[in-house]
Amino acid sequence: MKQFLFLFLLACSPSLLLRAQQTSPDSLLPVRGFCIAAPKPGDVDRFIKFIDEELATRKVNTLILRVDYDYRYKSHPELADTNALSKQDVEKLVAACRKHNMDLIPQVNLLGHQSWANKPGKLLAVYPQFDETPDVKMPDKYEWPNADNLYCKSYCPLHPDVHKIVFDIVDEICDAFHATSFHAGMDEVFYIGEMQCPRCGGRDKAELFANEVRLINDHLKQKNRRLWIWGDRLIDGKTTGIGEWEASYNNTYRAVDMIPKDVIVCDWHYERADKTPVYFAMKGLHVITCPWNRPAVAVEQTNDMISFRKTATKEMQPYFYGMMQTVWTGTASFLDGFYNKTPGRNNSDNTDWKCFVDMYNVIGGL
Structure with a gap:
């Protein structure tokens, strides 16, 4: 039936067919993504059901799984968390995505997000010498704000041994995922170029950030893989008024003019549809807009991205790359909320599952 309709349109009205192609999801939103923490081993089958029944039916074509150290690394088994995914678990996820022509992209946080609350992440727990701020001690009870301005730690990008370790991890997880792209995180980097660091102290923070992006990008290119990062550190938080969380207060934003143009930027804004x-x-960078848990904001952002791509010049159009729903609860918690249609705080609609549904309702109407 579809083939008959295609031939009918081609014979009767080539211009009508062209207009249909120009308003298709693939044309208006090349990337239709979903980003979530990698499921725990016990949730893999349940998550694959979600891929089959919910992501694929909504024409999601890109799935980012935040793996970090929730994988049984053979190159560095000392870095694998307990209850981590096996290679067999990952192969099941790969097969599910391949069945639906869905790009599966692993994420491991590089540079920033090397700790959370009162605990260092696995990399700094095992290799504390990589810590950019070893003098900042992890508190017994974490509170924000605090005297050390600690939100999350960073590794020192100039430590001579750090990249050998992290690139082993990157290569192994990309091989396991059969991935042609890799997401390096790199968001909310508050500690960089700190004066107490014997290697980074006094250096330009934007150059340090850009150099790390270039180094990771160059490494990935050796195996024809593409780098994705979050975009907040590339925005001037003070000039724009966007602030220090969704943008930068420590001058890393100037790195936007120093990083390679083939890096894909995931531009997250959760409370407002900033343009x-x-x-x-x-700047010549492919950009994907990433909402979280405000359905009304996500709908506005989706309509904005469609409009940007429709109305841009032919030179600018390819850079408006698409939309990606982000989820910042655990996979099991998200699935529980999604299937139970659990309301948000104060019985509101502000949940990541409602955001996902509403955003993809707009995309489904294309």
């Missing part, structure tokens, strides 16, 4: 995709596109 920063235009900024990234004008």
Whole structure:
């Protein structure tokens, strides 16, 4: 039936067919993504059911799984968390995505997010010498704000041994995922170029950040893989008024003019539909807008991205790359909320599962 309709349109009205192609999801939103923590081994089958029944039916074509150290690494078994995914678990996820022509991209946080609350992450727990701020001690009870301005630690990008370790991890997880792209995180980097660091102290923070992006990108290119990062450190938080969380207060934003143009930027804004995709596109960077748990904001962002791509010049159009729902609860918690239609705080609609549904309702109407 579809083939008959295609031939009918081609014979009767080539211009009608062209217009249909120009308003298709693939044309208007090349990337239709979903980003979530990698499921625990016991949730893999349940998550694959979600891929089959919910992601695929909504024409999601890109799935980012935040793996970090929830994988049984053979190159560095000392870095594998307890209850981590096996290679067989990952192969099941790969097969599910391949069945639906869905790109599966692993994420391991590089540079920033090397600790959380009162605990160091696995990398700094095992290799404390990589810590950019070893003098900042992890508190018994974490509170924000605090005297050390600690939100999450970073590794020192100039430590001579750090990249040998992290690139072993990157290569292994990309091989396990059969991945042609890799997400390096790199968001919310508050500790960089700290004066007490014997290697980084006094150096330009934007150059340090850009150099790390270039180094990771160059490494990935050796195996024809593409780098994805979050975009907040590339936005001037003070000039824009966007603030220090979704943008930078420590001058890393100047790195936007120093990083390779083939890096894909995941531009996250959760409370307002800031028009920063235009900024990234004008810098010659492919940009994907990423909402979280405000359905009304996500709908506005989706309509914005469609409009940007429809109305842009032919030179600018390719840089407006698509949309990606982000989830910041655990996979099991998200699935529970999604299937039970659990309301948000104060019985509101502000949940990541409702955001996902509403955003993809807009995309489904294309």
